[in-house]
Amino acid sequence: MDDDAVLAEQLAYYRAGAAEYDRPYAELGDLRDLLACVDGLPIAGDVLELACGTGQWTRFLAARARSVTAVDAAAEVLALARARTAAPTVEFVEADLFAWQPPRCYDTVFFAFWLSHVPPARLPGFWSTVADALAPGGRVIFIDDGPAGASSEEVLADHPVPAAVRRLDDGSRYRIVKVFHDAQALTRDLAALGWSACIRTVAGQFIGTAEPAN
Secondary structure: OOHHHHHHHHHHHHHHOHHHOOHHHHHOHHHHHHHHHHHHOOOOOEEEEEOOOOOOOHHHHHHHOOEEEEEEOOHHHHHHHHHHOOOOOEEEEEOOOOOOOOOOOEEEEEEEOOHHHOOHHHHHHHHHHHHHHEEEEEEEEEEEEOHHHHHHOEEOOOOOOOEEEEEOOOOOEEEEEOOOOOHHHHHHHHHHOOEEEEEEEEOOEEEEEEEEOO
16 A cells, blocks of 8 residues: 555644644643653754644754754644744744755754654655755754554554554544654664664653764
8 A cells, every 4th residue: 555645644634633733742741741851852053853743842942953944744733833933043844754855954853753654664765864954963863652652542453554543623534654663673773774873762752862873
């Protein structure tokens, strides 16, 4: 099965559910704790944020960075992100991350809860794009759900693409790509792609940093 159909539903879900996007950050203490972790992460210089959503992380990045370029494919969540983060050092870009190419290099590439939405077949291409975006000596920082996150999702068994079903308040139903990466397995996968990664688990989620191995 082509990934495109599930990715199209995934984008439709985030566009239709933009007004509901922030609810988990208000309701879940673990997410608030993760947001607080940003101050301890090695964020520096010019930052590229991939899949910025409504800007929950963008505002914290902007406080640490020289500049932030925040990219997302959903115009509806970008509108909320712009309203939340009005710093003059932040630029928002609407683009499909599977087609977009970085126009320049950045000292830090950051993405939160995006890696799990990347189909396994597209993982090498995604990390190639990340490599193209990273300046010499730069670093990648990523945050996402670990295997424990599957317990709170409606996972689709035996689906050709790892996927789950998400439902909005109006009852509409969407498939999303959802890969629950194990930290050790992901470290090995990234090593095979030419990255040196350090991943630690925090309350069922993980925080990772990666640099080109060579």
